[in-house]
Amino acid sequence: DGSETSDVENYINANYQPPNVGLFGAAKNKNLIIISLESTQGFVINRTINGREITPFLNDLAKDSYYFSNFYHQTGQGKTSDSEFLLDNSLYPLPSGAVFFTHSQNEYYATPEIIKEKGYYSAAFHANNKSFWNRDIMYRSLGYDKFFSESDYEINDENAYNWGMKDIPFFEQSVEYLKMLPQPFYAKFITLSNHHPFILEEEDHMIGEVSTNDRTVNRYFQTVRYTDEALKRFFDKLIREGLYEDCVFIIYGDHYGISENHNKAMEQLMGIKMTPYVSTQLQRVPMLVHIPGHTERKDINTSVVSGQIDLMPTILHLLGIGTKNTIQFGHDLFSKERENAVFLRDGSFITEELVYAKGKCYYKPDGIEIDKEACRPVIERAKKELELSDKVVYGDLFRFFVEKDVKE
Numbered sequence: 201d202g203s204e205t206s207d208v209e210n211y212i213n214a215n216y217q218p219p220n221v222g223l224f225g226a227a228k229n230k231n232l233i234i235i236s237l238e239s240t241q242g243f244v245i246n247r248t249i250n251g252r253e254i255t256p257f258l259n260d261l262a263k264d265s266y267y268f269s270n271f272y273h274q275t276g277q278g279k280t281s282d283s284e285f286l287l288d289n290s291l292y293p294l295p296s297g298a299v300f301f302t303h304s305q306n307e308y309y310a311t312p313e314i315i316k317e318k319g320y321y322s323a324a325f326h327a328n329n330k331s332f333w334n335r336d337i338m339y340r341s342l343g344y345d346k347f348f349s350e351s352d353y354e355i356n357d358e359n360a361y362n363w364g365m366k367d368i369p370f371f372e373q374s375v376e377y378l379k380m381l382p383q384p385f386y387a388k389f390i391t392l393s394n395h396h397p398f399i400l401e402e403e404d405h406m407i408g409e410v411s412t413n414d415r416t417v418n419r420y421f422q423t424v425r426y427t428d429e430a431l432k433r434f435f436d437k438l439i440r441e442g443l444y445e446d447c448v449f450i451i452y453g454d455h456y457g458i459s460e461n462h463n464k465a466m467e468q469l470m471g472i473k474m475t476p477y478v479s480t481q482l483q484r485v486p487m488l489v490h491i492p493g494h495t496e497r498k499d500i501n502t503s504v505v506s507g508q509i510d511l512m513p514t515i516l517h518l519l520g521i522g523t524k525n526t527i528q529f530g531h532d533l534f535s536k537e538r539e540n541a542v543f544l545r546d547g548s549f550i551t552e553e554l555v556y557a558k559g560k561c562y563y564k565p566d567g568i569e570i571d572k573e574a575c576r577p578v579i580e581r582a583k584k585e586l587e588l589s590d591k592v593v594y595g596d597l598f599r600f601f602v603e604k605d606v607k608e
């Protein structure tokens with residue numbers, strides 16, 4: 201029934217942004233490796249603790265990548281699963297609850313399914329129980345060919361702690377499976393060690409604690425540092441195995457790690473007062489696209505305001521797959537016609553000039569609170585976009601869209 205879907209389609213078509221011709225297809229037929237970094241916020245990048253880098257590997261990698269410095273997480277109560285939902289569908293997660301649980305039986309047209317038609321094999325890697333966040337069920341709806349979960353790994357007292365398998369052995373063992381996958385593949389890795397309460401065994405401490413009065417905050421940097429090391433070893437191993445050159449990498453943070461309960465320590469650490477403006481800016485997560493052997497194009501604006509909703513169209517365009525007439529709410533990060541705007545799940549937003557959060561409107565360049573009326577048009581726009589996305593999920597509207605899809 202057209203009337204049910206047309207407002208969504210009209211909105212999406214009116215906001216379509218074409219790919220950047222220079223990067224369209226830059227990853228065509230290459231393997232894609234997506235890495236979701238547990239609880240990793242952007243402020244750890246290029247920051248030092250007692251003179252030592254927190255993320256030495258990522259800092260280096262970022263220099264040889266497109267690093268998007270104003271990229272925000274858009275998750276809600278579904279945390280990691282919400283970020284996965286954003287990644288694979290370019291739809292918003294729900295205002296409450298976890299869409300992975302509540303709408304796992306919907307029809308979707310997710311990345312794994314789209315690229316299967318282009319000959320891609322898809323796999324998710326995560327060393328937790330397969331039913332956590334209902335992943336085993338939802339991954340099938342999203343079209344994943346294979347899910348390597350806890351039971352596929354050799355886990356023992358030596359290589360597990362806190363939430364489970366540690367990231368270093370996780371990546372180590374994963375490479376053995378990766379080598380066996382049909383190519384080209386789309387492989388999604390979800391790390392785990394940097395999860396609240398951020399505890400590590402002594403032998404895995406690679407950096408000292410910071411010294412605020414908040415143990416959680418102090419420990420956070422150590423677990424981030426540990427995951428950075430796991431990434432380094434993962435890349436080293438991919439190089440040794442001869443896989444690296446044929447892969448394109450997308451690495452991003454799933455959501456915040458330090459909640460607002462730790463504002464005091466964060467104020468101490470960053471030397472600034474926590475306002476809704478500052479808290480919102482702390483919702484930035486790392487995001488980079490690394491293409492081996494690629495000479496960076498200088499015409500790309502990597503400070504563009506963006507978010508997880510933009511991952512899918514960016515990935516599809518890199519693979520040389522068009523997104524016109526598909527139901528995706530995000531926009532290619534490389535598009536020359538990109539708007540500077542991102543809407544967070546709670547209706548907060550960030551544009552080039554404005555930040556809106558907790559009912560307050562700020563002028564972005566200096567963080568001064570201004571009259572809410574200045575934010576009004578974007579408040580309405582964000583509300584509309586979130587509502588339309590929710591309508592797709594609540595109404596299971598892909599039942600009607602799929603047959604109408606036009607692929608380039």
Ligand code: GP9
Pocket residue numbers: 238239278279280281326328332390392395
């Ligand atoms: C669990 C892991 C963490 O498998 O993804 O989930 P979170 O608590 O961050 O949503």
Ligand code: MN
Pocket residue numbers: 238239279280454455
């Ligand atoms: Mn998470």
